[in-house]
Amino acid sequence: MKTIVLLFLASLVAVCLSSGIQDSPGVFVEREEADTLVRPKRAATELTLTQLESLMEVCEVDVACESMMDTAGIIAAYTAHYGPIPF
Template sequence: MKTLLLLVLCSLAVVCLATDAAQPVADNPAQDGLFVEREQASSVVRQKRAPGEYTLSQLESLREVCEANLACEDMMDTSGIIAAYTAYYGPIPY
């Protein structure tokens, strides 16, 4: 029984080593797909938005924060939400 188990394990090891040896080794690591061109990477990676381009949900969350402070709410009505939030709470976190 032990001999049969040893024979099976050895044959399994030979098969694994033979399949690894059959695969060609790449000379250039860029061919493995680890590196991409700058243009391709910039199309995949999310670009930062220009300042002042906020979504409606982001503006609504700023408005909710500003509505808790009466002075901020008054300034929001005259100067806008971004100016009021920045004046009372500092830079916008997103």
């Protein structure tokens, strides 16, 4: 059994080396390419009224979150007290 696994791994290495796979470019990519790979953060204007109301209901339970909601807004208050918005 070990011989079969070793033979398979050796053939896999041989195929990879013979296929001419180039080295990866590294960890740095151009900004345009990165923009297509990484999903942009959601803006506050993309939330519907129903979603904003559900955030307000969660935030109203906590007094500190509710007072921050009155001064800084619901998005900032929810994010500060409960983390990123789940939707």
